[in-house]
Amino acid sequence: xGENGQKQDIVTLTIDGREVTVPKGTTILQAAxxxxxxxxxxxxxxxxxxxxxxxxxxxxxxxxxxxAPSCITDVQDGQVVHTESASAKGMRxxxxxxxxxxxxxxxxxxxxxxxxxxxxxxxxxxxxxxxSREPKRVFGRDDFGGDVLFYGDxxxxxxxCVRFMDEMAxxxxxxxxxxxxxxxxxxxxxxxxxxxxYAGNIVDICPVGALVSKDFLHKARAWDxxxxxxVCPNCSQGCNIDLQTRxxxxxxxxxxxxxxxxxxxxxxxxxxxYEWMNRGDRxxxxxxxxxxxxxxxxxxxxxxxxxxxxxxxxxxxRALASPFxxxxxxxxxxxxVQGLGGGEIVFRSPRADEEIPLPxxxxxxxxxxxxxxxxxxxxxxxxxxGEEDGTGGLEELKDHSGxxxxxxxxxxxxxxxxxxxxxxxxxxxxxxxxxxxxxxxxMPITTHAEEEGTFTNYxxxxxxxxxxxxxxxxxxxxxLPLSLLAAHLNGTTPPSGADExxxxxxxxxxxxxxxxxxxxxxxxxxxxxxxxxxxxxxxx
Amino acid sequence: MAYPYTHEREVRVLSRGFGEPATRTLEGxxxxxxxxxxxxxxxxxxxxxxxxxxxxxxxxxxGAGFPTGVKWSFMPQEKRGPHYLLCNADESEPGxxxxxxxxxxxxxxxxxxxxxxxxxxxxxxxYIYCRGEFFETNQVVARAVEEAYEAGLAGExxxxxxxxxxxxxxxxxxxxxxxxxxxxxxxxxxxxxxxxVKPPFPAAIGAFGKPxxxxxxxxxxxxxxxxxxxxxxxxxxxxxxxxxxxxxxxSGHVRRRGNFxxxxxxxxxxxxxxxxxxxxxxxxxxxxxxxxxSVPFLDADDCAGCTLDYEGVIEKGSMLGCASVMVMDDxxxxxxxxxxxxxxxxxxxxxxxxxxxxGTTWLSRIxxxxxxxxxxxxxxxxxxxxxxxxxxxxxxxxxDSAAAPVISSIEKFRDxxxxxxxxxxxxxxx
Numbered sequence: 026x027g028e029n030g031q032k033q034d035i036v037t038l039t040i041d042g043r044e045v046t047v048p049k050g051t052t053i054l055q056a057a058x059x060x061x062x063x064x065x066x067x068x069x070x071x072x073x074x075x076x077x078x079x080x081x082x083x084x085x086x087x088x089x090x091x092x093a094p095s096c097i098t099d100v101q102d103g104q105v106v107h108t109e110s111a112s113a114k115g116m117r118x119x120x121x122x123x124x125x126x127x128x129x130x131x132x133x134x135x136x137x138x139x140x141x142x143x144x145x146x147x148x149x150x151x152x153x154x155x156x157s158r159e160p161k162r163v164f165g166r167d168d169f170g171g172d173v174l175f176y177g178d179x180x181x182x183x184x185x186c187v188r189f190m191d192e193m194a195x196x197x198x199x200x201x202x203x204x205x206x207x208x209x210x211x212x213x214x215x216x217x218x219x220x221x222x223y224a225g226n227i228v229d230i231c232p233v234g235a236l237v238s239k240d241f242l243h244k245a246r247a248w249d250x251x252x253x254x255x256v257c258p259n260c261s262q263g264c265n266i267d268l269q270t271r272x273x274x275x276x277x278x279x280x281x282x283x284x285x286x287x288x289x290x291x292x293x294x295x296x297x298x299y300e301w302m303n304r305g306d307r308x309x310x311x312x313x314x315x316x317x318x319x320x321x322x323x324x325x326x327x328x329x330x331x332x333x334x335x336x337x338x339x340x341x342x343r344a345l346a347s348p349f350x351x352x353x354x355x356x357x358x359x360x361x362v363q364g365l366g367g368g369e370i371v372f373r374s375p376r377a378d379e380e381i382p383l384p385x386x387x388x389x390x391x392x393x394x395x396x397x398x399x400x401x402x403x404x405x406x407x408x409x410x411g412e413e414d415g416t417g418g419l420e421e422l423k424d425h426s427g428x429x430x431x432x433x434x435x436x437x438x439x440x441x442x443x444x445x446x447x448x449x450x451x452x453x454x455x456x457x458x459x460x461x462x463x464x465x466x467x468m469p470i471t472t473h474a475e476e477e478g479t480f481t482n483y484x485x486x487x488x489x490x491x492x493x494x495x496x497x498x499x500x501x502x503x504x505l506p507l508s509l510l511a512a513h514l515n516g517t518t519p520p521s522g523a524d525e526x527x528x529x530x531x532x533x534x535x536x537x538x539x540x541x542x543x544x545x546x547x548x549x550x551x552x553x554x555x556x557x558x559x560x561x562x563x564x565x
Numbered sequence: 566m567a568y569p570y571t572h573e574r575e576v577r578v579l580s581r582g583f584g585e586p587a588t589r590t591l592e593g594x595x596x597x598x599x600x601x602x603x604x605x606x607x608x609x610x611x612x613x614x615x616x617x618x619x620x621x622x623x624x625x626x627x628g629a630g631f632p633t634g635v636k637w638s639f640m641p642q643e644k645r646g647p648h649y650l651l652c653n654a655d656e657s658e659p660g661x662x663x664x665x666x667x668x669x670x671x672x673x674x675x676x677x678x679x680x681x682x683x684x685x686x687x688x689x690x691x692y693i694y695c696r697g698e699f700f701e702t703n704q705v706v707a708r709a710v711e712e713a714y715e716a717g718l719a720g721e722x723x724x725x726x727x728x729x730x731x732x733x734x735x736x737x738x739x740x741x742x743x744x745x746x747x748x749x750x751x752x753x754x755x756x757x758x759x760x761x762v763k764p765p766f767p768a769a770i771g772a773f774g775k776p777x778x779x780x781x782x783x784x785x786x787x788x789x790x791x792x793x794x795x796x797x798x799x800x801x802x803x804x805x806x807x808x809x810x811x812x813x814x815x816s817g818h819v820r821r822r823g824n825f826x827x828x829x830x831x832x833x834x835x836x837x838x839x840x841x842x843x844x845x846x847x848x849x850x851x852x853x854x855x856x857x858x859s860v861p862f863l864d865a866d867d868c869a870g871c872t873l874d875y876e877g878v879i880e881k882g883s884m885l886g887c888a889s890v891m892v893m894d895d896x897x898x899x900x901x902x903x904x905x906x907x908x909x910x911x912x913x914x915x916x917x918x919x920x921x922x923x924g925t926t927w928l929s930r931i932x933x934x935x936x937x938x939x940x941x942x943x944x945x946x947x948x949x950x951x952x953x954x955x956x957x958x959x960x961x962x963x964x965d966s967a968a969a970p971v972i973s974s975i976e977k978f979r980d981x982x983x984x985x986x987x988x989x990x991x992x993x994x995x
Binding site: 076078079080081083091094097116119120122123126127156157158159160162179201203204205206207208307351365439 | 740742748757911913914915916917918919920921922923924925926927929930931947950951954957958959960981
């Protein structure tokens with residue numbers, strides 16, 4: 026495209042005295058947001074259509090007869106916009122007062138308190154005292170089915186939930202009934218959103234406490250939650266999530282916007298599978314098998330005897346890994362197996378019968394692979410065995426007589442005689458299953474919620490996650506003990522951190538080459554795709 | 566049978582069939598010169614039709630008073646798909662009852678106007694969106710449409726001209742807001758009647774996403790006469806800026822109430838004291854709402870010298886609207902009148918926009934409290950302030966309509982409010 030062509034697509038306007046240059050077709054609200062000026066709004070949501078009905082985002086546009094709804098008004102060259110003028114501010118204050126006229130103000134018992142847009146906006150710009158002396162309208166509470174509870178009195182009638190079900194889920198189960206001040210969101214049928222696979226998103230997009238999660242109900246206050254950027258581990262889509270924790274427990278998963286992966290959404294299947302991250306029956310110390318069973322020791326206590334035993338012999342080695350393990354852990358395992366003379370590494374991975382796409386954005390699909398890192402495992406040369414439900418496939422491994430390494434697989438379908446014939450059986454896991462009874466050494470490892478690392482999703486997007494919880498006792502990320510063992514065998518130095526462990530994965534799988542934690546960032550990066558590094562360097 | 570309450574100062578152009586059961590039929594309508602306008606329109610061509618309507622200066626009778634010919638010329642000249650003509654017959658503003666009469670006495674006048682307008686804007690389909698509560702009217706119009714089809718006046722190849730226009734009568738489900746043009750389109754398309762954000766305007770994206778023109782029943786009824794007799798002929802009545810005749814729906818405390826067709830610019834006082842026979846013995850004029858419940862009040866002083874054309878009423882601080890003249894004498898409790906009006910808007914607000922959804926109900930509750938003698942003087946400031954917050958801030962003008970009578974009544978009849986607030990006394994007997 027020539028320079029002239031580009032110029033036509035760019036619009037320069039002034040917002041609150043500041044010049045802003047944005048592409049044509051941008052709305053005033055988006056343009057303001059681009060320069061850090063967040064215009065208050067309820068009905069507008071970037072992932073949905075904009076009905077311009079909340080009337081909170083009205084701004085003054087010089088030359089326009091009335092205040093303009095910034096969410097649907099396109100920018101124009103030379104436009105002069107005021108978001109803080111007396112008329113715009115007065116308007117917002119007025120609209121906020123209208124919202125409060127019937128709002129129950131039950132913030133002390135409302136789950137949204139602390140992350141409520143009504144609270145925020147009124148605190149920022151509302152009147153100090155409401156003028157309404159009239160009795161408030163009462164709707165009460167309604168069970169919308171599934172995980173969703175509806176508190177009608179708190180609703181601001183933004184209709185985001187209705188539009189999500191219409192436009193994204195394309196399963197219109199919600200509607201506005203009645204009109205005027207009696208308008209209320211309701212379900213068409215008794216079951217409400219029960220069984221709708223993406224219904225949990227309506228709780229996320231509700232700007233107030235009208236739609237709340239039953240699972241999270243009264244569990245924690247928003248301001249007590251810690252937020253950690255992470256990746257949903259419950260299928261190979263790799264939805265970006267915000268892992269919200271309190272008191273070292275995961276309280277809920279919320280989608281984290283990533284337009285390339287999950288937009289603003291995530292499925293209920295993934296959202297509601299976090300309890301395993303909070304399991305209390307964890308292995309807290311390295312265990313060494315002695316005459317009387319396993320005994321707790323420390324890391325040198327387990328690693329040093331293995332150094333000795335590994336040095337002894339060239340026993341054939343086989344390994345089983347879990348596709349819940351990070352790219353870093355899997356790469357470290359590959360290095361270790363190579364150091365031991367090489368051998369087959371397999372993984373087992375449950376697959377669902379069907380995919381569950383989000384019709385409004387079908388790229389977001391609950392994938393059939395119900396594990397986060399199948400693609401990463403395959404890129405690193407691991408092969409899948411076993412049944413569709415993630416069991417079986419270990420007949421040979423079970424009676425393997427050489428060195429046997431199990432990383433992360435819970436071995437739930439196996440008995441305590443698993444690995445009984447192995448000359449050396451290393452089990453790395455977060456929980457102690459019966460099938461680890463014969464392990465010479467059990468090493469406690471952290472889960473993805475407790476460590477830094479990366480997963481590779483179904484399309485080959487490498488995405489980082491950060492530690493949200495403190496791992497129990499002496500548990501460490503699996504890449505660490507594996508790397509120490511491999512380094513000892515290979516006569517190299519172990520990686521200094523997860524970032525270096527990842528870079529070393531690139532030496533095993535060319536697809537990872539050139540990617541670094543820095544270039545992956547919080548949005549992820551596709552394997553073997555050029556990425557611009559900070560400073561403008563282009564990686565090929 | 567003469568239509569009740571006729572008066573010699575009336576100019577009965579549109580209403581000349583009122584009270585004559587015969588004009589409900591095609592045959593009866595033809596004896597009054599029916600379908601001459603359509604025949605002529607098809608002869609002179611659609612551009613000439615638009616020019617003639619422009620020349621007549623006909624302005625929209627639904628309330629806004631927008632020049633009809635100009636509105637038609639907004640339609641795309643080059644057709645790229647279907648065009649629609651919508652006849653807004655969802656007459657539901659309290660105090661307005663002219664379209665109902667036009668439809669039930671002269672259904673063919675409506676249909677003929679629709680066909681000419683549809684021809685002018687190259688529409689192949691006319692939807693007459695009729696208010697849900699007008700059961701009888703609906704049937705009368707539907708029967709007339711059947712007659713028109715049978716006579717070859719609607720449907721395929723109208724009068725052998727090669728022009729085909731279908732006519733559908735659509736019965737609404739009873740919502741005032743569906744009289745708002747874009748809410749009407751939503752309703753017609755089968756959705757909730759929620760006004761759309763404009764732009765885009767209907768001439769670009771209207772019903773079913775296609776270019777559409779929407780006209781009031783009375784506007785369309787004037788069209789056949791204009792085409793048959795010419796724009797200049799129509800201008801013999803009315804003023805330069807507001808030509809023609811207009812149906813005035815008079816209700817309230819006058820001796821004769823009803824529809825009166827008068828030239829635009831008719832003096833309001835003549836309407837009240839002459840045409841309508843004035844007030845009962847001993848009663849005096851207190852207030853007039855000149856254009857339906859959504860416009861500001863005129864007090865007795867304003868009424869003096871007020872002429873009933875679009876400009877004349879604006880000069881006095883109100884609007885002609887759809888010319889629904891509600892007359893109140895000195896017995897009237899203005900606070901109660903305003904509260905009941907606001908109640909109506911609160912009930913009919915679609916609930917989309919926050920200022921309207923919350924504001925209409927809030928206004929009505931404060932007014933009710935004042936009416937019961939429990940108001941305060943601060944309430945009056947609150948009412949005016951809320952009213953201002955509701956004006957010009959929403960998608961459609963229902964919110965403005967609810968606020969207008971509140972603000973203007975506090976301005977003009979503050980003493981009535983203060984009497985209730987300070988002494989608990991209602992001015993007027995109720």
